[in-house]
Amino acid sequence: MLMADLMIAREVLIEAPVQVVWRTLTEPDKMSQWFADRVELVVEPGAHGYVGFGDQGGPVVVETVDPPNRFAFRWNHPRGEEPASGNSMLVEFTLTPEGDERTRLRVVESGHELRSWPDAEKQRYADEHRGGWAEFLDRLAKLLSDRLSG
Numbered sequence: 001m002l003m004a005d006l007m008i009a010r011e012v013l014i015e016a017p018v019q020v021v022w023r024t025l026t027e028p029d030k031m032s033q034w035f036a037d038r039v040e041l042v043v044e045p046g047a048h049g050y051v052g053f054g055d056q057g058g059p060v061v062v063e064t065v066d067p068p069n070r071f072a073f074r075w076n077h078p079r080g081e082e083p084a085s086g087n088s089m090l091v092e093f094t095l096t097p098e099g100d101e102r103t104r105l106r107v108v109e110s111g112h113e114l115r116s117w118p119d120a121e122k123q124r125y126a127d128e129h130r131g132g133w134a135e136f137l138d139r140l141a142k143l144l145s146d147r148l149s150g
Contacts, residue, residue, distance in 0.1 A: 008108065014103045015101065041060065045064065049061075071093045089111035092109075
């Protein structure tokens with residue numbers, strides 16, 4: 001059971017159709033407009049890629065592709081290991097259409113609670129990533145709102 005203060009989840013209502021949100025969420029050239037500044041990714045289950053944030057970043061492995069409803073990848077696993085439950089974090093995006101022109105997007109990042117880290121490190125990771133996802137999803141919502149209104 002995940003303690004509530006370790007939960008990393010964020011939900012946002014985006015003023016754009018689900019197909020538009022899906023493409024912006026999964027196409028590398030669009031991902032680099034709201035998420036990482038360097039995205040090398042093929043959106044297929046099992047595909048290996050890379051996301052970079054300035055001088056930070058690392059490999060990712062695509063776990064789930066279910067257009068336009070679910071997209072998930074694993075990241076932050078030890079170098080030289082294949083990511084799996086227990087050694088990596090799972091990032092899951094769930095898209096739910098709300099009418100024809102709006103999409104509810106939820107992201108949940110999990111796995112840090114399973115690591116053999118001290119509790120303080122788990123909490124630091126949760127706090128940092130909770131803030132990061134809030135920033136990224138707000139940026140995504142603004143990008144699509146500006147694009148559709150402009």
